[in-house]
Amino acid sequence: xxxFELNDDNVVVIIGTGAGGGVLANELAQKGISVVSLEAGGRxxxxxxxxxxxxxxxxxxxxxxxxxxxxxxxxxxxxGLPTWLVKSVGGATQHWAGASLRFQEHEWKTRTVYGQxxxxxxxxxxxxxxxxxxxxxxAEDKLDVTRTGDRPGLPGNNNYLIFEKxxxxxxxxxxxxxxxxxxxxxxxxxxxxxxxxxxFQGCKWGAKWSAGYVDIPQGEATGNLEVRTHSHVARILHNxxxxxxxxxxxDKDGNLQMQKARVVCVAGNSIESPRxxxxxxxxxxxxGLANSSDxxxxxxxxxxxxxxxAAFEKPVKMWRGTTMAGIIxxxxxxxxxxxxxxxxxxxxxxxGLPFMAAFLDPGAWGREFTTALDAYENMAGMWLVGEDMxxxxxxxTLNTDVxxxxxxxxxxxxxxxxxNDILMRNHAYKQGQAVYEAVGATRxxxxxxxxxxxxxxxxxxxxxxxxxxxxxxxxxxDIENLFVSDGSQFTTGAAENPTLTIVALAIRQxxxxxxxxxxxxx
Amino acid sequence: xxxxxxxxxxxxxQLLSRATVAGASFVVGAGFIxxxxxxxxxxxxxxxxxxxxxLVQMARDIxxxxxxxxxxxxxxxxxxxxxxxxxxxxxxxxxxxxxxQTQKGAKYLDIGWERDRVDILRSMENNSFFQMIRGGLxxxxxxxxxxWPIFGxxxxxxxxGGYIDRGFNDINWL
Numbered sequence: 001x002x003x004f005e006l007n008d009d010n011v012v013v014i015i016g017t018g019a020g021g022g023v024l025a026n027e028l029a030q031k032g033i034s035v036v037s038l039e040a041g042g043r044x045x046x047x048x049x050x051x052x053x054x055x056x057x058x059x060x061x062x063x064x065x066x067x068x069x070x071x072x073x074x075x076x077x078x079x080g081l082p083t084w085l086v087k088s089v090g091g092a093t094q095h096w097a098g099a100s101l102r103f104q105e106h107e108w109k110t111r112t113v114y115g116q117x118x119x120x121x122x123x124x125x126x127x128x129x130x131x132x133x134x135x136x137x138x139a140e141d142k143l144d145v146t147r148t149g150d151r152p153g154l155p156g157n158n159n160y161l162i163f164e165k166x167x168x169x170x171x172x173x174x175x176x177x178x179x180x181x182x183x184x185x186x187x188x189x190x191x192x193x194x195x196x197x198x199x200f201q202g203c204k205w206g207a208k209w210s211a212g213y214v215d216i217p218q219g220e221a222t223g224n225l226e227v228r229t230h231s232h233v234a235r236i237l238h239n240x241x242x243x244x245x246x247x248x249x250x251d252k253d254g255n256l257q258m259q260k261a262r263v264v265c266v267a268g269n270s271i272e273s274p275r276x277x278x279x280x281x282x283x284x285x286x287x288g289l290a291n292s293s294d295x296x297x298x299x300x301x302x303x304x305x306x307x308x309x310a311a312f313e314k315p316v317k318m319w320r321g322t323t324m325a326g327i328i329x330x331x332x333x334x335x336x337x338x339x340x341x342x343x344x345x346x347x348x349x350x351x352g353l354p355f356m357a358a359f360l361d362p363g364a365w366g367r368e369f370t371t372a373l374d375a376y377e378n379m380a381g382m383w384l385v386g387e388d389m390x391x392x393x394x395x396x397t398l399n400t401d402v403x404x405x406x407x408x409x410x411x412x413x414x415x416x417x418x419x420n421d422i423l424m425r426n427h428a429y430k431q432g433q434a435v436y437e438a439v440g441a442t443r444x445x446x447x448x449x450x451x452x453x454x455x456x457x458x459x460x461x462x463x464x465x466x467x468x469x470x471x472x473x474x475x476x477x478d479i480e481n482l483f484v485s486d487g488s489q490f491t492t493g494a495a496e497n498p499t500l501t502i503v504a505l506a507i508r509q510x511x512x513x514x515x516x517x518x519x520x521x522x
Numbered sequence: 523x524x525x526x527x528x529x530x531x532x533x534x535x536q537l538l539s540r541a542t543v544a545g546a547s548f549v550v551g552a553g554f555i556x557x558x559x560x561x562x563x564x565x566x567x568x569x570x571x572x573x574x575x576x577l578v579q580m581a582r583d584i585x586x587x588x589x590x591x592x593x594x595x596x597x598x599x600x601x602x603x604x605x606x607x608x609x610x611x612x613x614x615x616x617x618x619x620x621x622x623q624t625q626k627g628a629k630y631l632d633i634g635w636e637r638d639r640v641d642i643l644r645s646m647e648n649n650s651f652f653q654m655i656r657g658g659l660x661x662x663x664x665x666x667x668x669x670w671p672i673f674g675x676x677x678x679x680x681x682x683g684g685y686i687d688r689g690f691n692d693i694n695w696l
Contacts, residue, residue, distance in 0.1 A: 051678035054665050157685075158693040165696055196684030204680045314695045315674065321690035353675040357664035365584045365647075365656055366640060373664075374587060377674030439696065 002226040004036050009260035011036045012513070013247055014267060015233045015276065018091020019502040020486035021267030022211025023142070025227075026219035027510030033517065034224055036259055037216070038231040038249050040268075041087035044094065045213050049202030053355045056201035060094055062087040066271070067399050070416040073448050077362035082413040084451040085269055089229060090212020092269065092453065093499065094202045097324035098181040098209070099347060100145040101496035102136050105129040106334055107342075107387065110492045113334060114341040119418055120389035121299055125491040126463040126472040135504040143181035143209040143503065144188050153177045154184045154193055157321030159348045162312070162380045166435035167328045167346075174329035178347070181209035181499075182322060190214070197350065199323035231257075234408055236264055236280040236289055236482070244289070244482045250406050263481045263513065263522055265474075267506075270300065270455035270488040274396045275411040277459070277469075290459070290476035290484075295469050297397055299390035299460050300413065301493040302452035304421045306384045307349060308432030309360065310441035311375035318350040318380050331431060332386075332495045340423040343495045344386025346432060351381065359450050372445060380436060384428040385454070387495045389418035396458050454498055459488040473512045474505065481522055485509055555596075562593040564600060568608035573615050576631050577602065577655070580618065583639045584656050585663055587672070594669045598662035599655070614651035621645060 004011050012028055014021045017039045025037045041062075050056045062085040068075035074082055086095045106113045108129055111122040140148040147153045154177045156164060167175040182203075183192045193207040206213055219225035230252035237258070238244045246260040266273045274297040278288035288296050328346040335343065351359060353376055361369055394416065398409040417425075429446040436444055462468025465477035474489050476482045487502050494501070516522040555571050555578075556563035566574045581595045602611045615630075621642050622630040633639050646652045663669065670677050679685060 051680045054661060155691060157690045161691060161693050161696060193686075194684030195686040195690035196679050198679070205684075316693065317674070317676075317689070319675065320679075320685040320688075352677075353670055353673050354661070354665045358660050363656075365643075367586055370585050370587050373673065374589070 001220045002034065002223050004034060004226050006257060007260050008034070009245070010034060010262050011260070012263045012265065013038065013259055013261035014265045014485065015247065016091060016267035016269065016272070016486065017089050017216055017227065018086075018211055018267060018269065018486065019093050019499045020506045021265065022090060022093065022215045023503050023506040024265060024267065024485050024510050025225050026211075026215035027507055028513065029219035029222040029224035031510065031514045032222075032224060033514060035219070035226070036261075037225065037227045038233050038247065038259070039089050039227060039229050040232040041089060042229050043089045043212070044202065046202065046204050046206040049198075049204045051196070051198045051201060051204065053201065053352045056198075060086045060088050060202065065402055065404050065410045067402055067410060067412045068414070069412060070394070070414045072415045072417060073362070074451055075415070078451050081451050082415075083269075083271060083455055084453050085271070085455070088212060089216055089227060090210045093210040094212050095200050095453070096499055097199050097347075097349075097497070099324050099327070099497040100140065100143055100179050100181045100500040101345070103129065103132070103494045103496055103501060104332065107492065107494035107496075108132075110342070110387075117341060117389060117420060119391060120420065121392050122390065123460070123462055123467060123491050125461060132504060132508075135508045136500065138507050139500050139504040142215075142507070143500070144183055144190070145179050145181050145500070146184045147176070147179045152184050154180055154182060154322055154325070155195075157195060157325045158316050159318040159321070159350055159380050160326035162316060162439055163326055163328070163348050163382060163435065166437075166439040169438035170431075170434055172328050172330040176327065177325060178327045180322070180324070183207045193322060195321035197319045197321060197323060232406060233268070233276060234279065234406060236266075236276065238282065238284065238289070238479065240284075242284060242479060244479055254406075263483065263517070265483040265485045266459075267485040269486055270458045271396055271411050271413060273484060273486055273488045274458040275398065278398050279408055285478075290469050290478045290482055292478050293466055293469060295460060295467065297458050298392050298395045299457045300394045300396055300415060300455070301388050301390055301457040301490065302415060302449075303454040303456070303493055304344060304384070304386040304388045304424045304428070305449040305452075305454070306425050306429060307381060307447035307450075308384065308429060308436065309356075309379050309381040309445040309447055310433070310436030311372065311443045312378045312380065312439075312441055315377045316380045317377060318348075319352055323350050324348060324383070328435070331428070338427055340420045340427065342387035342420070342424065344384055344424055344428050345495050345497075346428070346435070347383050347385065349381050349383035360445060360447055362448070372443070375443070380441075382432055382435070384425070384432060385495065385497060386424050386428065387493050388421045390457055390460070390492055391416070391418055454487075454493070456487045456490040456493045456498060459484045461489045461491045474509050483509065483513070557592060562596065564596055567603050568605045569603045569611060572631070573612060574599075574603060576615050576618065576629075577611060579631055579639070580615075580643070580655060581659055581663070583636060583643060585659055586636065589672050590669060594663060594666055597666060598659055601658075601662070610651065610654075614655070617651065618642065618646070
């Protein structure tokens with residue numbers, strides 16, 4: 001394991017160790033580049049994970065002070081918890097379900113394909129499916145994604161078997177146990193899935209890929225990567241020439257340190273990354289770093305989400321086995337005849353009793369609610385995830401009235417649904433309920449969105465410096481040695497779970513950075 | 523001593539009212555409440571037994587599960603029985619009883635039908651006391667490991683090797 005000096009200005013500093021930052025750190029380290037990764041959380045390995053929803057939440061969740069506004073229900077029900085994210089080495093890849101889907105070709109070019117949508121800031125990505133194909137393949141190989149390469153699909157659990165039968169009864173064709181970063185056989189470096197459940201709480205077998213126990217240790221083994229845990233970055237520093245020179249961070253003892261850097265890559269997720277850029281405002285950059293476009297923090301996307309749970313006459317025990325055990329992809333197409341642009345995926349999901357009580361219908365009480373929980377053992381469940389519209393006023397801003405444990409202004413997360421999001425959600429609820437009714441559901445529950453796990457778009461990518469924060473490499477338009485390496489780069493959100501795309505972009509960015517550094521351009 | 527006498531008086535009143543009206547969920551003793559069948563007992567510290575009993579009934583009426591015994595609701599709210607929390611609870615339960623008297627002509631515990639008690643709760647569901655109790659129950663009740671089997675939930679599975687050989691795909695009625 002490497003150990004770099006604070007005044008070593010030859011290192012690449014990466015802020016965050018999740019799907020973006022963790023992968024980037026490993027990829028750069030493999031190429032011989034010196035990397036210091038600063039991670040706000042601690043290190044949690046599979047042995048440390050807890051098969052208990054609230055205890056695990058206490059162990060892993062990012063619960064620093066945040067505020068919310070807008071008309072989304074999360075702002076009412078979970079006003080201080082807009083997201084369900086992770087503070088740990090590995091970031092949200094500790095918690096994610098493992099769904100690893102490529103964008104569909106048209107989803108790289110939504111402004112062109114969907115046309116003008118009132119109130120939405122749709123924009124084409126400056127990259128496309130052809131360019132991303134090989135990077136996606138590398139990402140699938142890294143994550144051992146099932147149903148790609150030679151990797152078989154996972155077996156279906158009870159929750160999936162109901163879902164599949166209902167889907168087929170409705171005439172859906174594209175139904176299977178998913179493309180998952182969860183090992184389905186014993187031929188890989190990691191163990192195979194033991195159908196334990198608790199995928200969201202960290203996989204105790206390590207069968208699910210996480211940057212925390214796969215990429216980070218691989219990077220450390222090269223001797224080129226130093227990970228500093230419990231290190232919360234407060235500010236990115238720059239010189240009079242407008243290049244970044246290092247970062248200030250609070251170390252594990254709460255002391256402010258300064259690490260010099262040749263290049264800084266921000267990968268703190270779509271809430272913390274724009275917050276950090278905004279909190280790094282200076283005389284030279286009064287609106288925050290890389291924000292000449294005024295786009296930092298804007299176009300916050302969280303996917304159109306919702307869930308459908310259904311009660312049956314007999315037991316299902318949906319919590320047994322893989323949490324996200326299967327997918328229906330028939331509705332993911334762009335088909336405006338349904339009354340909205342873009343599409344959505346339907347993916348099985350299970351919550352344990354404690355989280356079902358918290359999330360089925362937040363704030364509800366009385367027998368309408370409790371008779372639903374009485375049927376818990378007989379419930380099946382699915383999550384609905386679709387493309388939401390980027391909107392300029394859905395944004396992360398600094399709340400200077402509320403500060404965190406370090407005295408830093410907190411992020412306020414403002415979100416309101418676009419009409420297209422609402423139309424899509426209603427369609428998805430109807431189809432999800434129909435799936436379960438087709439196999440005899442006695443009652444269905446169109447469940448509202450949870451705090452966001454898919455947070456996207458707040459440092460969007462565009463070739464045009466007036467429309468976006470970063471270029472096609474994730475390099476900020478304003479500062480040549482400042483990069484963004486997480487889902488906040490997303491120009492638009494697509495319907496798919498974003499991790500595979502974040503990983504593919506990180507592998508591609510590492511390749512670009514190494515090339516530019518060796519050419520002496522960075 | 524004065525308090526104990528007061529408790530005893532309340533015991534009798536409470537016994538009477540509970541026995542005749544609400545089905546005798548609680549026997550209230552000197553500083554104690556206990557299940558009539560002796561399955562559980564709790565010593566109250568900062569709260570009057572009647573106040574605590576009303577709080578428990580309120581908890582059940584917010585999240586009523588007929589298969590879940592009072593003991594679980596008692597555990598869910600016993601954290602409020604402290605000197606620090608008592609003033610808030612006493613004020614809240616006093617308000618609840620005042621509403622009960624006004625709306626239904628009886629104390630909350632003396633109202634026989636759940637629907638009538640729920641009417642009263644609906645009239646206060648947006649106030650901070652109700653929301654504190656309701657919000658606390660979401661974890662206080664449903665995160666009790668001992669309540670999970672009543673709902674069929676099996677909890678942690680890693681130590682049993684997951685479900686790969688224990689029925690992850692055992693559905694037999696599809």
